[in-house]
Amino acid sequence: MKKIIIIIACVAITLGLFSSVFVFDPFKLNLNFIGRELTIEKTTNVVTEIKKISEFTTACFFEDRIIDQRKYNYFEKKINHKEQRNHNLGTIKKSAQSSWQKLKSATSSAIENAKQSSDSTVKGIAAAVGTAAKDIAVASGSSAKDLATSSAPALKDLVKADEVVVDSTEVGRIVFTVTTKVRAGYDLSKIEQEDLIVKGDTIMIKLPPVEIFDIIANPSDWSIFHREGNWDDTEIRNIQSGAKEIIRQDAINFGLMEKAEAFGKESLVSLFKTFGFSKVVLND
Amino acid sequence: MKTKSLFLLPLVALVISCGPSQEELLSARIQGLKEMAELGTVEYTVKKIVKTDDKAWYTYGNRKILFTCTAFIKAGIDMKDFSADAVDAKPKEKTISVTLPKAKILSFNMPPEEIKQEFAFITGLRDKFTPEEKQQLLVLGENDIKEDIPNMGIIEDAQENARLFFTALFSQIGYEKINIKFE
Numbered sequence: 152m153k154k155i156i157i158i159i160a161c162v163a164i165t166l167g168l169f170s171s172v173f174v175f176d177p178f179k180l181n182l183n184f185i186g187r188e189l190t191i192e193k194t195t196n197v198v199t200e201i202k203k204i205s206e207f208t209t210a211c212f213f214e215d216r217i218i219d220q221r222k223y224n225y226f227e228k229k230i231n232h233k234e235q236r237n238h239n240l241g242t243i244k245k246s247a248q249s250s251w252q253k254l255k256s257a258t259s260s261a262i263e264n265a266k267q268s269s270d271s272t273v274k275g276i277a278a279a280v281g282t283a284a285k286d287i288a289v290a291s292g293s294s295a296k297d298l299a300t301s302s303a304p305a306l307k308d309l310v311k312a313d314e315v316v317v318d319s320t321e322v323g324r325i326v327f328t329v330t331t332k333v334r335a336g337y338d339l340s341k342i343e344q345e346d347l348i349v350k351g352d353t354i355m356i357k358l359p360p361v362e363i364f365d366i367i368a369n370p371s372d373w374s375i376f377h378r379e380g381n382w383d384d385t386e387i388r389n390i391q392s393g394a395k396e397i398i399r400q401d402a403i404n405f406g407l408m409e410k411a412e413a414f415g416k417e418s419l420v421s422l423f424k425t426f427g428f429s430k431v432v433l434n435d
Numbered sequence: 436m437k438t439k440s441l442f443l444l445p446l447v448a449l450v451i452s453c454g455p456s457q458e459e460l461l462s463a464r465i466q467g468l469k470e471m472a473e474l475g476t477v478e479y480t481v482k483k484i485v486k487t488d489d490k491a492w493y494t495y496g497n498r499k500i501l502f503t504c505t506a507f508i509k510a511g512i513d514m515k516d517f518s519a520d521a522v523d524a525k526p527k528e529k530t531i532s533v534t535l536p537k538a539k540i541l542s543f544n545m546p547p548e549e550i551k552q553e554f555a556f557i558t559g560l561r562d563k564f565t566p567e568e569k570q571q572l573l574v575l576g577e578n579d580i581k582e583d584i585p586n587m588g589i590i591e592d593a594q595e596n597a598r599l600f601f602t603a604l605f606s607q608i609g610y611e612k613i614n615i616k617f618e
Contacts (some may be wrong), residue, residue, distance in 0.1 A: 189568060191487050191575045196583045200480035203596050204509065208541070210472040215465040327567070334542060336471070339600075349608045352526065365476075365507075369545045370573035375566055382566050384552040391547035401466065410468055418472040418514065425532065426608070427524035 206364050209415035210337040212402040216331065218394045222323035222380060230314040239305035246301040250294040257290030323380025325387075329394060332367040335400040335411040337419075353430040354423055360435070361411045363402070366395045450592050472514035473541050476596035479508045485576035489561075502573065505549035506580050507559015509542045510593035524610075531605050532614040538593035540584060571575050 153236040165296035261283040337358055346357035373391065416433050485502040516536035523532040550573060557563055564572075598615045605613045 182554050185577065189487060189489060189571055189575070191485050191579065192570055193579075194484045194486065196580050196587075197480050197482045198587055199505075200478075201592060202478040202480070203599075204478050204511075205600055206475040206509070206511075208471050208475060211469045213465075213467040213469065217464070307523060333469075337471075339474075344607065347607055350464050354608060365509075365543045365544050366540055366546075367542060368547070369543065370547075370550070370570060370577045373547075373570060384566075384569065387566055387569075388547045388550060395546070395572075401464075401562060405466055407468065410470070414470045414472075420490050422472075422517075425519040425520075425522045425524075425599060426533075426605070427526040428608075 154259075205339040206379065207337045207339050207415065207419075208334045208364060209332075209361075209418060210411035212333040212335070212405055212407045212409055214331050214333075214398060214401055215416075216329050216394070216398065216401070217376075218327040218329060218390065218397070220390045221321055222325075222382070222386070223319040224322045225317055225319045228316050228318040230245040230316060232313055240337050242305045243302040246298050246305075250298040254290055254294040254295070257294075258287050261290070261330060282384075303336035312408065323382060324377070325375065325379070325390070326384055326392070327390070328376050329368050329391075329398075330372045331395075331398045332365070333407060334364045334367070335361055335402070335407050337411075337415050338362060352428055354428045355432040355434065356419070356423075357434045358416075360363075361408050361415065363399060363407070366399055367414045368395065368398070440585075456547075472517075473511060474514055474597065474600070475509040475511035475541050475593075476538070476600055477510050477589060477593045478588060479510075479592075481506045481508060481580055481587070483576055483580055485572055485579075487572055494559075494561065496557070496561040498557040498561040498564065499555070500564050500569070500572065501550065501554040502569075502576065503551050503553055504545060504573065504576055506543060506545040506577070508540060508580075508584060508589060510538055511588045512536055512538055512593070512597050513541070525588070526609070529610050530612040531610045532616070532617045533601060533605075534603075534618060535594075535597060535601070537617050538590050538597060540589070541583075543577075543581060545573075549615050 264286070265279040265283040268275060268276065270276070340358035344354065347353040368391065419433060420431045469556070482503065482505050485504060486500065487498045490497045512535050514536075521534040552569070555564060568574070594617055601615050602613050
């Protein structure tokens with residue numbers, strides 16, 4: 152009896168654990184969908200508009216395409232130039248010190264040279280002082296020039312303000328595969344009465360330009376192949392709507408319009424011949 | 436967690452080694468062109484509410500979602516099925532008799548820009564609807580509209596409009612007695 156109670160308790164505990172994992176899904180295993188699929192409630196399909204059309208579709212472009220979209224998070228990044236400024240200040244200081252040392256030694260040597268002058272006449276002393284003054288002036292000019300040259304780049308950076316730049320990081324990626332159809336042809340409702348001339352067994356028709364009627368990519372034509380990050384419904388619709396423009400361009404580049412025109416003219420000629428005309432002239 | 440990773444590692448390695456590279460995948464594109472001769476004569480605009488209340492006895496909490504969507508359905512005559520034998524034209528007597536193929540659905544278009552998520556409600560420990568689940572629900576909505584097409588009367592309208600179109604065309608090109616039939 153005790154053994155049976157233990158077995159029942161074990162079974163109950165196991166079932167309890169299993170159902171709590173199933174209900175609470177703590178490991179996000181999406182267990183809610185085990186054994187069942189999503190369903191929709193029955194709602195009415197309401198016909199809101201009935202439009203009379205006369206679209207003669209003459210060519211259809213098919214494409215299986217991959218749409219890869221990435222999502223970025225944009226943020227402002229501050230570039231601080233303080234460190235660079237401090238470094239440059241040091242460079243300028245070193246250049247100034249070196250120039251000052253050079254000037255000091257040039258002045259000392261000029262004074263020394265003047266002192267050692269053997270000519271003790273007034274004229275001789277004046278000449279020696281003049282030479283020394285000239286040497287000091289030359290050395291001073293050279294030092295100033297050196298200082299200006301060596302510190303110019305550093306001075307330029309010194310006035311640079313801190314910058315704010317826009318940077319980005321990838322926060323999501325979604326890859327769709329889509330099967331599309333692009334239908335093109337002639338809108339025959341655009342043919343006016345004067346565009347159609349009958350002379351005996353000859354018919355002349357002025358055709359409107361070929362146009363794209365539909366770019367078809369229904370929900371069942373889309374499949375999410377890969378997804379990273381969170382994508383809301385508006386973002387997904389925007390990607391899918393944007394993809395239609397890419398597909399339209401693909402169709403045009405593939406020669407849909409030219410093919411639709413050629414096939415269309417061929418079909419219309421053969422159609423009007425079956426209606427009893429021996430000559431069919433189509434103009435753009 | 437460690438055990439799970441150990442189990443997943445060889446599987447991931449296998450997928451990486453067997454699957455196409457990202458570059459190969461992104462350059463993949465299959466294109467084609469088909470010659471057609473379809474005369475669309477009617478377009479129906481159909482609006483639908485796609486909704487689900489995803490609740491079961493074993494789930495803690497509820498989640499609901501509601502979309503509105505629009506589909507454009509075109510129907511008409513596939514002139515590829517039309518042959519010269521189906522025309523009996525007597526230009527001198529100004530009489531023409533044409534047997535057209537039966538109208539059919541030519542296109543079904545449920546564009547993404549006409550789909551809008553109107554409402555979503557999640558409670559308890561339920562997860563949000565993933566984009567894959569939303570896509571799945573919209574496919575169900577699409578299929579529901581497609582299944583309902585035969586009850587809409589679009590084929591009859593397409594045939595009637597085709598009759599009007601050809602009658603106008605034949606009278607414009609000089610026929611006076613016009614007879615249009617459908618197979």
